[in-house]
Structures are given as structure tokens and as C-alpha cells.
Amino acid sequence: MLTKKQLDLLEFIHKRVQRDGVPPSFDEMKEALDLRSKSGIHRLITALEERGFIRRLAHRARALEIVKLPDALEAKLGGAPSPSGFEPRVIDGDRPDSRPSGARALESGGAIELPVMGQIAAGVPIAAIAEVSHQVSVPSSMVGKGDHYALEVKGDSMIDAGINNGDVVIIRETTTADNGDIVVALVEDAEATLKRYRRNGNAIALEAANPAYETRLFRDDQVKVQGRLVGLIRSY
Amino acid sequence: MLTKKQLDLLEFIHKRVQRDGVPPSFDEMKEALDLRSKSGIHRLITALEERGFIRRLAHRARALEIVKLPDALEAKLGGAPSPSGFEPRVIDGDRPDSRPSGARALESGGAIELPVMGQIAAGVPIAAIAEVSHQVSVPSSMVGKGDHYALEVKGDSMIDAGINNGDVVIIRETTTADNGDIVVALVEDAEATLKRYRRNGNAIALEAANPAYETRLFRDDQVKVQGRLVGLIRSY
DNA sequence: ATCAAGTTGCTTCTTGGTGAGCATCATGCG
DNA sequence: CGCATGATGCTCACCAAGAAGCAACTTGAT
Numbered sequence: 001m002l003t004k005k006q007l008d009l010l011e012f013i014h015k016r017v018q019r020d021g022v023p024p025s026f027d028e029m030k031e032a033l034d035l036r037s038k039s040g041i042h043r044l045i046t047a048l049e050e051r052g053f054i055r056r057l058a059h060r061a062r063a064l065e066i067v068k069l070p071d072a073l074e075a076k077l078g079g080a081p082s083p084s085g086f087e088p089r090v091i092d093g094d095r096p097d098s099r100p101s102g103a104r105a106l107e108s109g110g111a112i113e114l115p116v117m118g119q120i121a122a123g124v125p126i127a128a129i130a131e132v133s134h135q136v137s138v139p140s141s142m143v144g145k146g147d148h149y150a151l152e153v154k155g156d157s158m159i160d161a162g163i164n165n166g167d168v169v170i171i172r173e174t175t176t177a178d179n180g181d182i183v184v185a186l187v188e189d190a191e192a193t194l195k196r197y198r199r200n201g202n203a204i205a206l207e208a209a210n211p212a213y214e215t216r217l218f219r220d221d222q223v224k225v226q227g228r229l230v231g232l233i234r235s236y
Numbered sequence: 237m238l239t240k241k242q243l244d245l246l247e248f249i250h251k252r253v254q255r256d257g258v259p260p261s262f263d264e265m266k267e268a269l270d271l272r273s274k275s276g277i278h279r280l281i282t283a284l285e286e287r288g289f290i291r292r293l294a295h296r297a298r299a300l301e302i303v304k305l306p307d308a309l310e311a312k313l314g315g316a317p318s319p320s321g322f323e324p325r326v327i328d329g330d331r332p333d334s335r336p337s338g339a340r341a342l343e344s345g346g347a348i349e350l351p352v353m354g355q356i357a358a359g360v361p362i363a364a365i366a367e368v369s370h371q372v373s374v375p376s377s378m379v380g381k382g383d384h385y386a387l388e389v390k391g392d393s394m395i396d397a398g399i400n401n402g403d404v405v406i407i408r409e410t411t412t413a414d415n416g417d418i419v420v421a422l423v424e425d426a427e428a429t430l431k432r433y434r435r436n437g438n439a440i441a442l443e444a445a446n447p448a449y450e451t452r453l454f455r456d457d458q459v460k461v462q463g464r465l466v467g468l469i470r471s472y
Numbered sequence: 473a474t475c476a477a478g479t480t481g482c483t484t485c486t487t488g489g490t491g492a493g494c495a496t497c498a499t500g501c502g
Numbered sequence: 503c504g505c506a507t508g509a510t511g512c513t514c515a516c517c518a519a520g521a522a523g524c525a526a527c528t529t530g531a532t
Contacts, residue, residue: 001293001301003520004258025477037523042479047520051299052349052371059529061477072257111347111373137347137375142471162400162470182472234398234468235378236418239509261488273512278490283509297488297519 001051002070009033009044010053011073014066023062052110055141067110067140111137112148116168120151120184121193138170142231147173149227151184151194158182158194161209163232169194170231175224182229188222197225237287238306245269245280246289247309250302259298293351293368347373348384352404356387356420356430374406378467383409385463387420387430394418394430397445399468405430406467411460418465424458433461 002010012032016024026038026045035041045064048054053070057063113135136150153167161182163169177183177197185206186192195206195216204223207215238246248268252260262274262281271277281300284290289306293299351368372386389403397418399405413419413433421442422428431442431452440459443451 001299002258003298004256005521007258026479027477035522037525038478039480039524040520040522043519043521047296049370050368051293055370059478061530070257072253076257110349110371111375113346135346136377137373139347139373139469139471141372142469159398162395162398162403164398167398230472232468232470232472233375233378235375236466236468241510262490263488271511273514274489275491275513276511279510281489295489295518 002048002053005033006044006047006051007070007073009041010048010066010069011076013054013064014069014073017066023064025062055110110140112140112143113137114143114148114150114170116150116152118151119154120169121155121157121191136168136233138231138233142170143172144230148230149173150233153194157208157210157213159210161196163194163209164234166234168233169229170233171227172230173227175226177225177228183225184227184229186224186226187216187218189224192226194229238284238289241269242280242283242287243306243309245277246284246302246305249290249300250305250309253302259300261298346376348376348379349373350379350384350386350406352386352388354387355390356405356428357391372404372469374467374469378406379408380466384466385409386469389430393444393446393449395446397432399430399445400470402470404469405465406469407463408466409463411462413461413464419461420463420465422460422462423452423454425460428462430465 009029009032012029013023016022016028024032026041029041029045030036030038033041033044045054045056049056053066053068055065055067114137116134116136138150148170150168150170153163153169154165156165163182171184179198181197182194183197184192185195185197185204187206193206195208198205198207199220202220204218204220205215206218206223245265245268248265249259252258252264260268262277265277265281266272266274269277281290281292285292289302289304291301291303349371350373352370352372354369369388374386384406386404386406389399389405390401392401399418407420415434417433418430419433420428421431421433421440423442429442431444434441434443435456438456440454440456441451442454442459
């Protein structure tokens with residue numbers, strides 16, 4: 001899957017992250033691989049990204065992250081593959097494989113499994129968040145820090161936001177939101193809806209994205225934000 | 237399932253990966269099998285890929301990976317069959333049906349990695365399917381049989397279908413479509429667009445889902461279906 | 473405004489993968 | 503036996519990708 005150079009670079013990055021917690025800059029990588037130009041690094045990085053081993057943000061310093069390690073490296077260096085903020089949990093026992101297979105059940109490759117906690121009304125509210133009905137896999141790039149869960153959307157009140165009936169939305173648990181965010185809002189401690197959030201003083205507006213539905217206004221003590229929309233998955 | 241040659245090659249590749257962490261190039265394989273031409277290797281590799289033992293990226297150096305090993309080899313060499321961290325659970329009972337030997341391609345847990353083949357215009361412009369830019373994980377429930385890939389949507393011509401600018405669409409490779417399907421259509425062998433497909437006699441209509449765009453009509457020889465929309469992933 | 477970190481264009485050279493065309497050989501089948 | 507088929511082997515041609523270097527340009531941060 002990888003050429004020697006690519007493997008070397010990946011290994012270097014991995015070590016740096018393990019050591020410093022921060023990925024190296026292009027210049028540091030250039031030094032490490034003994035090159036005289038960053039452009040070479042750029043190409044190697046591109047190749048690694050294309051093959052799905054790292055993920056990155058363009059134009060951001062040190063904005064790269066190892067998503068997975070080839071088996072060869074994983075065996076060689078003991079470290080956990082790292083993604084999304086949880087690695088310091090694995091201790092090395094005598095038999096490292098004692099748990100990786102179980103521990104990473106929810107985190108294998110570039111995906112994470114999230115529980116689908118029932119349905120949510122995008123139109124008229126449905127009962128609040130219920131139980132886990134099943135699990136979905138989502139790209140780990142979709143979830144950042146914090147706890148997440150998924151809900152199945154019922155209704156069409158958010159169609160203008162590109163959220164259709166039957167879509168699965170990925171929600172990050174949070175109790176705050178910024179204006180314009182799409183949130184899971186619990187109204188009057190009874191009904192949960194998916195709406196766009198807008199605050200004005202101590203009034204909260206929950207806007208649908210469908211002209212057929214009206215914006216509803218509440219006092220801020222009537223509405224509890226339960227999560228913010230971070231992703232969406234649809235199957236045809 | 238495999239011919240002798242194919243088995244030999246697979247074994248060689250496996251050993252090399254175990255030893256170096258880097259798969260051999262065609263030339264190295266050629267040497268190992270004592271051939272005088274790479275093209276033979278090419279054929280063997282193709283056969284192995286077809287049978288699901290290896291996975292690869294076309295036109296990329298050493299971009300190949302062993303996905304599974306035939307039982308014969310697995311017993312012979314102790315090595316792990318490779319995919320993301322779970323094999324130590326299978327004991328050999330009398331019923332090895334744990335793996336029907338055709339299953340689990342890149343599949344780990346409930347997710348599969350697919351290549352993102354660049355961007356597709358949902359509006360006017362184009363750049364036909366280009367290269368792999370990176371990989372995404374999608375729930376395996378989203379893909380059925382057949383080959384799949386992903387594209388990033390540019391433009392807003394499908395907004396009324398809930399497909400926004402920046403969304404990643406999952407495409408199943410196929411050359412046929414039913415009326416109403418959303419497809420990747422290659423028009424005039426030049427531009428690829430994501431549109432709703434409708435056939436009428438030997439005329440094909442490509443409809444946008446946005447009143448600002450007009451339906452375009454073509455003769456059926458001007459349009460080639462390259463895939464059908466099966467899923468969508470959006471990150472906020 | 474300035475610096476550091478990334479991104480790109482262009483060049484050069486080497487390595488590596490693709491594919492057409494043709495020959496050989498074993499095998500299963502009437 | 504003669505033929506079709508499929509797996510292999512080879513040559514040759516071609517072109518793409520990997521790797522490296524230099525330099526200029528863009529972005530983000532301060």
C-alpha cells in the first residue's frame with residue numbers, strides 16, 4: 001500500500017505525535033527525511049492522505065492527524081493509532097492485543113459507531129430521546145471531541161436545509177448553541193425537535209427550514225439544547 | 237480458487253509485507269517468480285484482486301494490500317491476514333464458517349472505506365472523475381454489492397433533493413439507471429454531472445433539482461451513466 | 473506588515489504499472 | 503484426435519508516478 005518513503009514519513013509523524021502531542025511541520029519533516037525542499041514532503045503527505053492514513057486541513061499549520069497505521073508499523077511501534085483524542089488509555093501489558101480488538105470496536109479505521117437513539121421530529125415534535133435502536137458507523141472525521149449520538153429524522157420541516165425525512169443526523173451532545181446552529185431542542189421538557197436555533201435576549205426562536213412551518217418562540221427557560229447537528233447520513 | 241502461480245505470488249507478497257512493511261513492486265515480484273516480464277505479474281495481480289485476496293489502487297506504486305489469505309497459506313505462514321485489528325478471535329473449530337472466505341473486503345466493524353474521486357459538478361462546470369483525493373468511511377449498510385466510490389458535490393443544482401454544496405455522495409458503479417434515479421452522468425464524454433435521470437424513448441433527460449437550472453435533453457448516445465446515488469454524507 | 477507554514481509550477485531523472493499482440497501448454501470435451 | 507479455453511510467458515511500447523530540487527506565491531497568525 002505504501003512506498004518506503006511514505007512509510008518512513010508516516011512513522012516519523014507518528015513518533016512525533018507520540019512524543020510531543022503535536023504533529024511536525026513540513027520543515028521538520030523535511031529535515032527528518034533529509035530532503036532539501038518541502039515540496040517533496042508535500043507530495044508524500046498528499047499520497048498518505050489519498051491512501052487514507054492521515055487526514056488534514058489544507059493551509060493550516062500542523063493540521064494533520066494520523067487516522068490509521070499500516071499493520072507493519074502498528075506492530076513495530078506499540079502506540080495506539082491515535083485518532084480523535086483518545087489514546088492514552090492503552091497500557092502496554094504483556095499482550096498488547098489483549099484488548100485492541102475490543103477496545104477499538106467502536107473505532108476501527110476511519111469510522112466510529114454511534115448509537116441511534118430513536119427518531120426525532122423535524123416537524124411536529126415526537127417524544128424525547130428514547131432508546132438505542134441500533135448503531136450506525138460514521139466517518140470519524142465527522143465527530144470531534146465529546147459525546148455523540150444519532151437520530152433518525154421524521155418529518156420535512158428541515159428540507160430547505162437539505163435534511164429529509166428518513167435521514168440520520170449525527171448530534172454532538174452539548175447544552176449550548178450559537179445562533180444559526182441546528183440543534184436538538186427539548187421544549188417544555190416534553191418534546192424534542194430538530195430546529196435552527198436563534199437567541200434574542202432571553203427569547204429563543206426555533207426556526208424550521210420549510211416555509212410551511214412557523215418559527216416558534218419561547219422563553220429561554222422553556223427550551224433546553226440537547227445537542228448540535230454535526231453530520232448527516234442518508235441512504236437511498 | 238487460486239492457481240499455483242497466483243498462490244505463489246500471494247505468498248511472496250505476504251512475506252514481503254511481513255518483512256519490510258512495504259509491498260513489493262512489479263519488478264521485484266517478477267524477479268521472485270522468475271519471470272522476464274512484468275506483464276505476467278500484472279495479470280496475476282489482476283486475478284488476485286478479482287478474487288478478493290488483495291486490494292489496490294490502480295496506477296500507484298506498491299499500492300496494494302493483502303485482504304485475506306486462503307486457508308492453506310494462513311496455516312502455513314502464521315501471519316495475520318491483516319485487516320484492522322481483529323483476527324485473534326477465530327479459533328479453528330470444525331466449522332470455520334466464521335468467514336465464508338468471500339466476505340469482508342475492507343470491512344471492519346460496520347464501515348467500509350471508499351475513495352473520494354474528486355468533485356462532481358451538480359451545477360454547470362465539470363472535471364470528470366479524476367483521482368483519489370482521500371478516503372471516507374461509510375456505513376457498510378449503505379453499500380450493497382458492486383463497486384462504489386465517493387464524490388464531493390460542488391454546486392447547488394440538487395438542493396431540492398437535499399443535496400447541498402460540499403456533501404459527499406456515495407455512488408454505486410453501474411451503467412444503467414431507472415427513471416427517477418439520481419445518477420452520475422457523463423455527457424459528451426466530457427462533463428460529469430449529478431442529475432436525476434429520466435429516459436423517454438431514446439431521449440434522456442437530466443433534471444436538476446433546482447428551479448434555477450433547466451432540464452437538459454440528450455440523445456441516449458450522448459449520455460453515459462457512470463453510477464447511481466446510493467448514499468450521502470454531510471459534515472457541518 | 474511581516475514571518476512562518478504551506479502550496480504550486482516547472483524541471484529532471486528513475487522507477488513502476490498498463491496493455492496489445494503473439495506463442496505455449498495443459499485440460500476437458502465431443 | 504482436434505478444438506476451445508484458460509493460464510502463462512515474452513517482447514515491446516508507453517506513460518504515469520515517485521522522488522528531488524528551486525523558486526515564487528498564498529494563507530494564517532501576530
